[in-house]
Amino acid sequence: MTYDNPTATPAAGYMPGFGNDFETEALPGALPQGMNSPQKCNYGLYGEQLSGTAFTAPSHQNERTWCYRIRPSVKHTHRFTKIDLPQWKSAPNIDPDVISLGQYRWNPLPHTEAPLTWLTGMHTMTTAGDVNTQTGMASHIYLVTASMVDEYFYSADSELLIVPQEGKLRLATELGIIDLAPQEIAIIPRGLVYRVELVEGPARGFVCENYGQKFDLPGRGPIGANCMANRRDFKTPVAAFEDRETPSKVTVKWCGQFHETEIGHSPLDVVAWHGNYAPVKYDLNTYCPVGAVLFDHPDPSIFTVLTAPSGVEGTANIDFVLFRERWMVAENTFRPPWYHKNIMSELMGNIYGQYDAKPQGFVPGGMSLHNMMLPHGPDKQAFEGASNANLGPDKLDHTMSFMFETRFPQHLTRFAAKEAPLQDDYIDCWTSLEKTFDGTPGVK
Structure with missing residues (x-):
């Protein structure tokens, strides 16, 4: 969309950092200095605080941003009308006719000629926890073929990882x-x-909707200060604003329901802001994986980019885990993910390339789900290839997959079970695994 008002300022760049305090202004002098709430703001602006945590949260966890805007946001919400976005579901969403216990894999959701915006093109695949108690998550696939025009959205339920x-x-x-x-x-x-506007499309991707505590970088423990994801690589936008008087719609997601209100202007009218509660972007190619350099390999948690903690120390509400290009160097080691079952439910998505534990079937744009305490691991091709490979240094190349992992069981939506392109034969990838035990000592 082009900005048709000369005071609508496009973004000029990004500020580095994640969870740090920033200040930025689109007009000189719009940002008060030395105080948050002056009696009168410059340019006739209104001062307003957006709080992402409780006021009394510990100082190192407290997140808020002061906004200096053309209108207070209370002018952005008039009387609400409830609307339906039938493909966007929230937890709890347990369909009695759907079996979530199992190993599942989907082909990419096909593109469509239908005009789908960010809201109408959101398709929920799984839900976990309870949006009303702010625990758990939902996973979605989005298809976008059209920009939102004079339409705006915010979620009171969750932060969205896109x-x-x-x-x-x-x-x-x-x-x-x-x-x-x-x-x-x-x-x-x-x-x-x-x-959300479509710059180049059609667009398809994945969304993790986090009902719980905010995403943050994981503790590195003995790894120390470097590698994995670094705060400086998370970019926060500079201030930009729109001063447009035009009929607009604002949709709000609240307790799993959607509500719409009509206003007479663009709500994107923040001229200056400072604080540490802000959107960020991150280039996954700046993630530096770590691993073993002698034998064995650490748990897959070593690949965690972001974590949203739960009330149990060390057990995440959500982990966002990345499997990207890397060198494999461990000796006398089965290098792909081993066979396992654990307390976390694992939803994976393929961004591009081939995943080493599933050479066939797990294609870019596809997803898989291995729910809590259900066994999974390499198929026969991956197992035999890794068991007989020459274990010199090997570059795992042209691959980027991720995992939304949660302590809660993930329940399939009716869309995921009945309409999405489910691979009915996925479980057959393990049927050809053969018994090799013969009772004789030694490695076979």
Whole structure:
């Protein structure tokens, strides 16, 4: 969309960092200095705080942003009308006719000629926990073929982690503009108003909707200060604003329901802001994986990019885990993920390339689900290839997959079970595994 008003300022760039305090202004002098709430703001602006945590949260966890805007946001919400977005579901969403216990895999959701915006093109695949108690998550696939025009959205339920797989999006937010392409991710905080435009399409990707505590970087423990994801590589947009008087719609997601209100202007009217509660983007190619350099390999948690903690120490509400290109160097080691079952439910998506544990069937744009305490692991081709491979240094190349992992069981939606392109024969990938035990000592 082109900006038809000379005071609508496009983004000029990004500020580095994640969870740090920032200040940015689109007009000189719009940002007060030395105080948050002056008696009168410059340019006739209104001061307003957006809080992402409780007021009394510990100082190192407290997140808020002061916004200096053309209108207070209370002018952005008039009387609400309930609307239906039938493909976007929230937990709890347990369909009695759907079996979620199992190993599942889907082909990419096919593109369509239908005009689908960010809201109408969101398709929920799984839900976990309870949106009303702010625990758990939902996983979605988005298909976008049309921009939101004079339409805006925010979620009171959740922050959204966006993982593009095809096409390019522009996220025009209250705090600035983020252009987002495959191999990048973005986080849109709870309560932030934004509009999604199609830059290059059609666009398809994945969304993790986090009901619980915010995503943060995981503790590195003995790894120390470097590698994995670094705060400086998370980019926050500079201030940009729209001063447009035009009929507009704002949709709000609240307790799993959608509500719409009509206003007479663009709500993206923040001229300046400072704080640490803001949207970010991150280039997945800046993630530096670590691993073993002698034998065996660490748990897959070593590949965690972001984690959203639960009330149990060390057990995540959600982990966002990335499997990207890397060197494999461990000796006398079965290198792909081993056969296992654990307390976490694992939803994976393929951004591009071939995943080493599933050489066939897990294609770019596809997804798989291995729910809690259900065994899974390499298929026969991957097992035999890894068991007989020459274990010299080997570069795992042209691959990028991810995992939304949660402590809660993930329940399939009716769409995922009945309408999405489910691979009915996925479980057959393990039927050809043969018994090799013969009772004789030694490695076979």
